[in-house]
Amino acid sequence: MSAHHTTSFRPVTVPPLAGRKRLTLPAFRLPAWAISWLQVSPLAFILIVLFALPTILFLAVSFFDYDRTGIYPAFILDNYHDLLSTPSTYRVYLSSLKFASIVWAITLFLGFNIAWFLVHHIRSAMVRTVLFLLCAIPFWTSGIIRTIAWIPFLGRNGAFNQILMALHITDKPLEFLLFSDFAVIVTYVHLFTLLMIGPIANSMAKIDPALLEAARDAGASRWQVMLNVVIPLSKTGIALGSILVFTQVMGDYFVVRQMSGGQSASIVSMLSTEIQAMQYPPASANAMVLVVFVAIMVAGMMRVVDVRKELVK
Amino acid sequence: MMVGGTPRERITGNRPWTFRLLVILFTLYMAFLYGPMLVIYVLSFQGENGGVTFPMVGTSVTWFQAILQPGQMANIPVSFSRSVSLAAVVSGLTVVFSVAAGLGFRRNFPGSGVVFYLALASLVMPSLLVGFGIGLGFQFLGWQPSLFTSALGAQLTWTLPFGLFAMFAVVNRFNRSWEEAARDLGASAWQRLRYVTLPILLPGIIGVAMGAFTLSYDEYARTTLTIGPKNTLPLEIYALISSATSPTLFAIGTLTTGGSFLVIAVTLIVVMRLQRRRTAASLKVG
Numbered sequence: 132m133s134a135h136h137t138t139s140f141r142p143v144t145v146p147p148l149a150g151r152k153r154l155t156l157p158a159f160r161l162p163a164w165a166i167s168w169l170q171v172s173p174l175a176f177i178l179i180v181l182f183a184l185p186t187i188l189f190l191a192v193s194f195f196d197y198d199r200t201g202i203y204p205a206f207i208l209d210n211y212h213d214l215l216s217t218p219s220t221y222r223v224y225l226s227s228l229k230f231a232s233i234v235w236a237i238t239l240f241l242g243f244n245i246a247w248f249l250v251h252h253i254r255s256a257m258v259r260t261v262l263f264l265l266c267a268i269p270f271w272t273s274g275i276i277r278t279i280a281w282i283p284f285l286g287r288n289g290a291f292n293q294i295l296m297a298l299h300i301t302d303k304p305l306e307f308l309l310f311s312d313f314a315v316i317v318t319y320v321h322l323f324t325l326l327m328i329g330p331i332a333n334s335m336a337k338i339d340p341a342l343l344e345a346a347r348d349a350g351a352s353r354w355q356v357m358l359n360v361v362i363p364l365s366k367t368g369i370a371l372g373s374i375l376v377f378t379q380v381m382g383d384y385f386v387v388r389q390m391s392g393g394q395s396a397s398i399v400s401m402l403s404t405e406i407q408a409m410q411y412p413p414a415s416a417n418a419m420v421l422v423v424f425v426a427i428m429v430a431g432m433m434r435v436v437d438v439r440k441e442l443v444k
Numbered sequence: 445m446m447v448g449g450t451p452r453e454r455i456t457g458n459r460p461w462t463f464r465l466l467v468i469l470f471t472l473y474m475a476f477l478y479g480p481m482l483v484i485y486v487l488s489f490q491g492e493n494g495g496v497t498f499p500m501v502g503t504s505v506t507w508f509q510a511i512l513q514p515g516q517m518a519n520i521p522v523s524f525s526r527s528v529s530l531a532a533v534v535s536g537l538t539v540v541f542s543v544a545a546g547l548g549f550r551r552n553f554p555g556s557g558v559v560f561y562l563a564l565a566s567l568v569m570p571s572l573l574v575g576f577g578i579g580l581g582f583q584f585l586g587w588q589p590s591l592f593t594s595a596l597g598a599q600l601t602w603t604l605p606f607g608l609f610a611m612f613a614v615v616n617r618f619n620r621s622w623e624e625a626a627r628d629l630g631a632s633a634w635q636r637l638r639y640v641t642l643p644i645l646l647p648g649i650i651g652v653a654m655g656a657f658t659l660s661y662d663e664y665a666r667t668t669l670t671i672g673p674k675n676t677l678p679l680e681i682y683a684l685i686s687s688a689t690s691p692t693l694f695a696i697g698t699l700t701t702g703g704s705f706l707v708i709a710v711t712l713i714v715v716m717r718l719q720r721r722r723t724a725a726s727l728k729v730g
Contacts, residue, residue, distance in 0.1 A: 188580055247466070260712075268705065272700045274664065277481070
């Protein structure tokens with residue numbers, strides 16, 4: 132693919148044939164890489180000014196000193212020391228990591244199978260579009276509303292308990308459904324499965340059906356086709372979806388606060404308490420630790436699948 | 445077109461057992477996805493004396509009327525119009541910048557790796573931290589955060605990487621030989637872009653625009669520390685939750701879904717018209 136693309140693109144115009152004059156000859160032609168730079172520069176500029184510089188800023192602030200009245204430029208490691216010597220820091224990281232891995236496993240299972248169903252099993256393009264839209268429409272409602280939508284559903288007198296009791300599966304309402312780790316995980320899966328379906332479906336759509344037929348003809352079982360053809364060819368989507376779901380859960384501060392009933396905290400909710408108290412240096416240190424943690428996890432996933440090589444062809 | 449199964453299966457329509465299993469899974473997922481949504485649609489018609497949970501105490505449209513009246517806690521109509529105008533600007537900028545960058549990434553250029561990882565980092569950065577950094581920066585510079593400065597910037601750090609990654613997928617499917625044919629026929633760079641590249645990429649570009657609009661419209665964590673004194677809709681909703689919960693929130697959810705269906709229907713019709721016109725044009729040419 133990439134070889135074809137680079138060779139077939141000719142940045143320099145072919146010299147005009149002898150005897151045939153071109154009417155407009157550009158006096159000056161930018162080299163191809165310079166055109167790319169011009170095209171990419173607005174995006175790069177915004178990301179540098181609004182993402183990279185602020186990140187460097189709170190990296191600097193994380194070494195600052197502070198008291199109740201203000202913050203003072205300094206280079207001290209106290210903020211990190213305080214953070215890393217508090218047992219609750221590790222507890223919160225551990226609990227976030229637990230949520231992230233459970234939600235990752237569930238959304239991966241759901242996302243992969245649903246993407247496969249939509250891309251491979253649905254034959255009509257129209258039906259496929261409609262089903263995709265059905266998956267996407269709840270995404271349009273505010274995440275906050277979708278989170279609290281679970282409260283009347285899972286609550287003591289909620290719809291789910293009513294259904295269970297009407298079906299005589301249980302004779303008294305289940306209490307563990309709401310304001311628990313269970314509720315947190317259910318909400319995350321509800322919010323983030325689409326982030327898995329999208330990238331995986333995109334990867335799967337590029338698989339040539341002839342490959343699957345060839346594998347079947349060569350005697351591969353359904354399971355073998357899945358394992359040796361479909362999964363390897365969808366790995367970019369799987370990696371991208373995993374990165375998105377994982378980082379969303381690690382960066383969440385609304386769902387845990389709302390749905391755990393105060394039993395769990397999240398890293399970012401801890402951080403936002405510090406920000407509200409205007410304790411910017413410890414909040415910055417906290418933020419840096421989270422950034423490094425997420426970066427290491429994402430880099431680990433990128434080592435397994437080189438997303439860049441697969442995406443930019 | 446993706447067509448599953450062996451040729452015999454395709455003709456007789458026999459589906460493998462995995463198909464049935466996946467239909468069940470998909471149906472269950474739909475029930476899971478829409479179950480709580482249906483509950484809030486129903487509860488948004490809660491009677492005047494009812495609360496945010498079952499049982500229903502009669503039915504009414506009180507909560508829909510409540511949306512339109514500016515309350516003490518939240519002013520929904522004004523914050524809604526702020527959210528929509530911000531989302532429109534974000535969506536426009538995202539389309540222009542990410543389509544340009546997506547086209548730029550088709551060639552290898554020095555520094556492409558840096559830009560790629562910058563975009564990826566911006567995408568995976570915990571959202572609140574982006575807002576925190578920008579908010580800090582504004583504070584240091586002595587600037588007042590506001591809707592179309594800091595909040596707009598904070599949202600772009602989220603929608604631009606999304607747009608870029610979506611454009612990779614769109615551009616990958618684009619067949620370069622169309623452009624070459626246009627070039628061989630003497631089209632200028634501008635003509636190639638205007639009459640060949642952009643029309644072919646249009647469905648993907650509409651997708652990017654709609655995606656960016658949605659991301660901006662729902663954005664909470666990046667915006668909360670960068671918005672200044674005037675809230676967007678998600679921030680108003682958050683304020684409503686922390687004060688007193690009423691079925692108004694559910695009414696907002698119901699209206700949003702209704703609006704989404706409307707927008708999607710209109711978009712589908714437009715895209716289908718486009719495709720029909722294109723097919724007709726290509727038939728005429730062919």
